[in-house]
Amino acid sequence: MIIQAIKLMPFGGINGREVKFKPGLNVVLGPNEAGKSTMVNALFAALFVPTNVALNSRLWKNYLLPFLPYGGGDTMQVTVDFQCDAGGNYSLSRTWGAVKNCRLVTADGSVITGEERLQAKLAELLKYGRGTYEGILFARQEEMLQTVALLRQNHEAAATLGEILRTAFLQGGGVSLEEFALELEQKKKAILSNWDIERDAPKNNRGIDNPYVQNVGLLLKAFYDKERLNRQLQAAVEAELEVETALQNLETVAAAKAALAPRKAFLEALEDDVIKRSRLEPLLGKLQLQEEQLRVVNRQWPQESERQKNLQQTIAAGQERLTVLTAEYEAAKAAAAGKKLRERLLTAKPLQEEIGELQQKLEALPKVTAAEVKALEQLQNEVNTKETELQGMKLLAQLSVKTPQTISVSSPLAQPETAAVTTEAAFSGAGSLEISAEEWTLKVQAGQCDVEAILEQIAAAKALMQEQLQQLALADLPAVRQMLEKRRLLLEQMSRLQAKLEGVLQGSSYPELAAAVEDLTETMTRDPETVLTELLQLQADLKQAEEQLKAVEERLTAWEQAYGSHEAVMDRVIEIRTERSKRQQELASLAPLPETYTDADEFLSVLKALRAESQQLDKQFTEAREQLLEAQQKQGTETAEEIEARYQEAEQYFQRLQREAAALLKVEAKFNDIRSQFKQDTYAPFNAAFRRYLAPATGFRYQAAELDGALPSRLEAVSGKTLPVELLSTGTARGIALALRLAMAEFLLQQSSGFLVMDDPLVDLDPERKEHAAAIIGSYAHNRQVIITTCDPDTAVRLGGHTINWS
Amino acid sequence: MLKVLHTGDLHLGMMHTTRNYPEGLRQNLIKARLTTLARLVEEANQAACQLIIIAGDLFNSHNVPQELIRDAVRILDGFAGACVAVLPGNHDYYAELSILWQTFLAQAPEQIVLLAETRPYPLHDFGLDAVLYPAPCDRRHSATNRLGWLRELSEKPAARWHLGVAHGTVRGISPDLDDRYFPMEREELLHTGLQHWFLGHTHTRYPDVEQTEQGGFAYCGTPEPDGFACSHAGYAWLTTLHEDKVFNRALTVGQYRFIEKTLAIRDVAAVENYFAQIGGENVLVKLYLTGRLPQEEYQQRSVCLDRCAGQVAYLEYDDSSLNLELSPASITAEFPAGSFPHLLLTSLAEDGDQEALQLAYELVKKVKK
Numbered sequence A: 001m002i003i004q005a006i007k008l009m010p011f012g013g014i015n016g017r018e019v020k021f022k023p024g025l026n027v028v029l030g031p032n033e034a035g036k037s038t039m040v041n042a043l044f045a046a047l048f049v050p051t052n053v054a055l056n057s058r059l060w061k062n063y064l065l066p067f068l069p070y071g072g073g074d075t076m077q078v079t080v081d082f083q084c085d086a087g088g089n090y091s092l093s094r095t096w097g098a099v100k101n102c103r104l105v106t107a108d109g110s111v112i113t114g115e116e117r118l119q120a121k122l123a124e125l126l127k128y129g130r131g132t133y134e135g136i137l138f139a140r141q142e143e144m145l146q147t148v149a150l151l152r153q154n155h156e157a158a159a160t161l162g163e164i165l166r167t168a169f170l171q172g173g174g175v176s177l178e179e180f181a182l183e184l185e186q187k188k189k190a191i192l193s194n195w196d197i198e199r200d201a202p203k204n205n206r207g208i209d210n211p212y213v214q215n216v217g218l219l220l221k222a223f224y225d226k227e228r229l230n231r232q233l234q235a236a237v238e239a240e241l242e243v244e245t246a247l248q249n250l251e252t253v254a255a256a257k258a259a260l261a262p263r264k265a266f267l268e269a270l271e272d273d274v275i276k277r278s279r280l281e282p283l284l285g286k287l288q289l290q291e292e293q294l295r296v297v298n299r300q301w302p303q304e305s306e307r308q309k310n311l312q313q314t315i316a317a318g319q320e321r322l323t324v325l326t327a328e329y330e331a332a333k334a335a336a337a338g339k340k341l342r343e344r345l346l347t348a349k350p351l352q353e354e355i356g357e358l359q360q361k362l363e364a365l366p367k368v369t370a371a372e373v374k375a376l377e378q379l380q381n382e383v384n385t386k387e388t389e390l391q392g393m394k395l396l397a398q399l400s401v402k403t404p405q406t407i408s409v410s411s412p413l414a415q416p417e418t419a420a421v422t423t424e425a426a427f428s429g430a431g432s433l434e435i436s437a438e439e440w441t442l443k444v445q446a447g448q449c450d451v452e453a454i455l456e457q458i459a460a461a462k463a464l465m466q467e468q469l470q471q472l473a474l475a476d477l478p479a480v481r482q483m484l485e486k487r488r489l490l491l492e493q494m495s496r497l498q499a500k501l502e503g504v505l506q507g508s509s510y511p512e513l514a515a516a517v518e519d520l521t522e523t524m525t526r527d528p529e530t531v532l533t534e535l536l537q538l539q540a541d542l543k544q545a546e547e548q549l550k551a552v553e554e555r556l557t558a559w560e561q562a563y564g565s566h567e568a569v570m571d572r573v574i575e576i577r578t579e580r581s582k583r584q585q586e587l588a589s590l591a592p593l594p595e596t597y598t599d600a601d602e603f604l605s606v607l608k609a610l611r612a613e614s615q616q617l618d619k620q621f622t623e624a625r626e627q628l629l630e631a632q633q634k635q636g637t638e639t640a641e642e643i644e645a646r647y648q649e650a651e652q653y654f655q656r657l658q659r660e661a662a663a664l665l666k667v668e669a670k671f672n673d674i675r676s677q678f679k680q681d682t683y684a685p686f687n688a689a690f691r692r693y694l695a696p697a698t699g700f701r702y703q704a705a706e707l708d709g710a711l712p713s714r715l716e717a718v719s720g721k722t723l724p725v726e727l728l729s730t731g732t733a734r735g736i737a738l739a740l741r742l743a744m745a746e747f748l749l750q751q752s753s754g755f756l757v758m759d760d761p762l763v764d765l766d767p768e769r770k771e772h773a774a775a776i777i778g779s780y781a782h783n784r785q786v787i788i789t790t791c792d793p794d795t796a797v798r799l800g801g802h803t804i805n806w807s
Numbered sequence B: 001m002l003k004v005l006h007t008g009d010l011h012l013g014m015m016h017t018t019r020n021y022p023e024g025l026r027q028n029l030i031k032a033r034l035t036t037l038a039r040l041v042e043e044a045n046q047a048a049c050q051l052i053i054i055a056g057d058l059f060n061s062h063n064v065p066q067e068l069i070r071d072a073v074r075i076l077d078g079f080a081g082a083c084v085a086v087l088p089g090n091h092d093y094y095a096e097l098s099i100l101w102q103t104f105l106a107q108a109p110e111q112i113v114l115l116a117e118t119r120p121y122p123l124h125d126f127g128l129d130a131v132l133y134p135a136p137c138d139r140r141h142s143a144t145n146r147l148g149w150l151r152e153l154s155e156k157p158a159a160r161w162h163l164g165v166a167h168g169t170v171r172g173i174s175p176d177l178d179d180r181y182f183p184m185e186r187e188e189l190l191h192t193g194l195q196h197w198f199l200g201h202t203h204t205r206y207p208d209v210e211q212t213e214q215g216g217f218a219y220c221g222t223p224e225p226d227g228f229a230c231s232h233a234g235y236a237w238l239t240t241l242h243e244d245k246v247f248n249r250a251l252t253v254g255q256y257r258f259i260e261k262t263l264a265i266r267d268v269a270a271v272e273n274y275f276a277q278i279g280g281e282n283v284l285v286k287l288y289l290t291g292r293l294p295q296e297e298y299q300q301r302s303v304c305l306d307r308c309a310g311q312v313a314y315l316e317y318d319d320s321s322l323n324l325e326l327s328p329a330s331i332t333a334e335f336p337a338g339s340f341p342h343l344l345l346t347s348l349a350e351d352g353d354q355e356a357l358q359l360a361y362e363l364v365k366k367v368k369k
Helices: A036-048 A060-065 A114-127 A131-135 A148-153 A155-173 A177-192 A219-364 A371-391 A451-472 A476-503 A508-518 A528-564 A568-589 A600-634 A640-681 A683-695 A730-748 A765-778 A795-800 B023-046 B066-076 B100-109 B146-151 B185-191 B268-278 B296-309 B328-334 B341-351 B356-367
Strands: A002-008 A017-020 A025-029 A075-083 A091-096 A102-103 A394-400 A405-411 A414-421 A424-430 A432-437 A442-446 A702-708 A709-716 A721-724 A755-760 A785-790 A802-805 B002-007 B051-054 B083-086 B112-116 B130-135 B161-167 B196-200 B218-221 B235-241 B246-252 B257-266 B281-295 B312-324
Touching: A002 A036, A002 A785, A002 B185, A025 A060, A025 A795, A036 A060, A036 B185, A075 B146, A091 A114, A102 A114, A131 A730, A131 B296, A177 A219, A177 A394, A177 B100, A177 B112, A177 B356, A219 A476, A219 A508, A219 A528, A219 A600, A371 A424, A371 A451, A394 A432, A405 A424, A414 A424, A424 B023, A424 B161, A442 A528, A451 A476, A451 B218, A476 A508, A476 A765, A528 A568, A528 A730, A640 B268, A640 B312, A640 B356, A683 A702, A683 A730, A702 B341, A709 A730, A709 A785, A730 A765, A755 B341, A765 A785, A765 A795, B023 B051, B023 B235, B066 B100, B100 B112, B112 B218, B185 B218, B196 B235, B235 B312, B257 B268, B257 B328, B268 B281, B281 B296, B296 B312, B312 B356, B341 B356
Parallel strands: A025 A785, A025 A802, A755 A785, B002 B051, B051 B083, B083 B112, B130 B161, B161 B196, B196 B218, B257 B281, B281 B312
Antiparallel strands: A002 A017, A002 A075, A075 A091, A091 A102, A394 A424, A405 A414, A405 A432, A424 A432, A432 A442, A702 A709, A709 A721, B002 B235, B235 B246
């Protein structure tokens, strides 16, 4: 874009001033405060500040607020005429403040007045955004020194430059890296979408049973197509095999049917005769059996009758003998019993006699009882007790005599004694002691109790005892006791004998036994056992004969019931023989049973099996036909060979796509390599341009720079020493700013004649640097428009170009 | 002398679904097989043949429409000679109870003989002093041929001509990698003592000459080509059996012609020239283009092929092996050295990967401003 003219009406302190520019270098020369910077701002505002800009925005504050009309008024207006790269002339007019409007007259004469559309059109014509122009292509005087710092903050400008540089590097062939990447990605997506490149298979193993339905790349689709065809092929092969198998089955069954049919027909032709035969043969057998049975009956009937008679006679005789034997047996039994009675009596008799003797002995003895003994013993105890009591009342007497004397001494419990006492003697007694001599008697009695009473009690007890002993005719208590023992022994002996006797008598009394023996009569008989044996044998024989007779009679009764009489049996035999003959003739008229069969049953069994087999084959035949039809229906119109041909085509297509995918991946890898390499070298050409401007702009003091992105961080002096840009002198910093802007503008405007605006860029440079700077600006402006303001006429002269006097 | 029209492998009922033919063309291809059968009968009548031998695969499968079977029989019934002998092939193998052959036999007049059994078929009843010895297929695939019964044949019926009819491969002549198609040995055929074997199965004729006196055996090939694997014009043999020799003359009877061609070109005119030679409304072409074209020529290829497609019934082409003439020199001429496309294409060109180079070039051209 070439700026042709700018008109400020009003803008800042300028009103109604129009300046015309030319391509190449334009130098606006005017004194300070003449409004050159106002003009530069007006140009920027016209191009980038919309008429509806917010009053609190940076744009308003930086580009409009300071330029409100100095003489009063609330409206600013700027008109810019420019020529676009394609050659058309445009006129842009913007009015800010109280009145807001915009107007762009385009190359074809059409007019745009809407801000949005106007901005869109301007963006198209200007190519770069406001930030890029603000940071690089519009260099206001106060910003020149801070160029590096400002550009660090101006991301748009840096990004634009980065993109420009990339494009410059890569688009020599007119190919956008990003667009190529996009195209590559689209191509890759089209071919490889949902395809696992590493495994060379569908992603997530999603084969045709679980296929992707969206984002199906060409390779995946080709894979699915061929796999489906493969499956179709397998199905077709199976279907063909199924048809073939079904046909073979059908033929096998048909062959089996054909093989079976004649044999079955042959047997069926014989079947009726065989069935008749199967009925006749058992009938004949039965008749034969009947005849044989009748013949036996006929033969046996008289024999059995005779036997019946014999048995009846035998039984009658036996029964008579049985009666006799029974009587004999009873008699024998009686005789045996009598013998036993006698034997018992012989045993009982001495016992009976002995018992009688003992009885007599017993009756001769005093009848002492235990009670009597007890009563006597009580009396004896009483005597003993009283005497003991007396013994306890012992009396001792010491007698001294002067002359021998005969002394008599008596005491209740002692025998009176007489003793000759010469000098002295000692005497004792119990209860009382009576010592007497001829002349005297001394009676001493214990004083403790009534000795007399005791003596009386003793005497009474003894008297009672004596009385009772006398009744028993026994002397004393031991004799009584002895008698009682003697009686007990006799009674025991009698009791034992009695028990033994009772055992012999077996419940009867001895007189009864004796009477029974007395009543016995003597008869001679056989031993009962012998008689009994004979009797039992006879009973068994009789029983057997009776059973035989019963059997014979039953047989005869049955025959009579069956045949009526013996004569009738013969008639029946003749009848059966006639029937047999008739049936045999019938049998002979039937077709013979084939030799391979032992009987009709076997024949019929085989025929039945054949019929079952035939039915089974019929069923199999029907099933096989159905199978065949089913299999044929399953077959598609295409043969397996035809599908295989399609499959081969699909496989080839798939392989072709695989090759294409491989090629694509290779291109991608190459592209990525180049892009990666480019990222490292992006700013290399820019650095070269910057270095080209840097040396003259710094009076050849610096020759190279380290770039941080597109911005220099350190400068390398000719001496090789490097310095951070922040430490450089003002003059050097301005030189660097100039070099940087020129280098950047060169890259930004490489495809167009575009404009670069710099507000007094040579200020602060020493004359030498100004000279070099003017030279590089001139060089830059050789084929691009540059608008430079300056207040220094010498600078204007140095710069040359189209000088515009601004006063 | 006995004149025989030897054909086979008509594959009536083939649906031609192996490729995405336009539906109209596909229907025409289907119909053409029956039309060709009619033409064969016509040729046989014109040549006053006494016998037509169809050496297998008259039908494509057992699953063909009944109407087609009836049409086939009706056409064969138009033979003016003595007899038409039809041998079941592996596609229409014989099964006594197959609906195909039951229908066929139910429709066929007496002069049409189905050679379904492995036994001699004397043709005296048809006024021919000949006996046919068939080797019919009884299944789709078999590793064993059906010539065995001939070895066990103790005595041949008396006749002047003893002719074999078989369907299957002959080792060394027709491909059968897995021995699936009733494979026969050349010597096995020659040692049968028959004067000639009329063979079917292989879709190309043998011997592949227009006429021959080579006796022994011959494959008729399919009379109506059925795909690009069958690039001939569709033949049948007119076989004349003389006292001392067998003379085979080829009849060209095919309606459609399938051409599969790899064309190495340096300009698109070569394609147009080729189509000028082969073009025709019954020609189907599968074309593989190879070579390198200058850019302008390369860009014209689609237009050129579209034009060529209009000259044939069907055109299918693969130009994936046809590349733009790209070389380091041509890349440098088109793109500034050091630029991205230059770097990319040069690198691929140096790798010698033509496919990747071609692809990259196409992508570059798409985004180039």
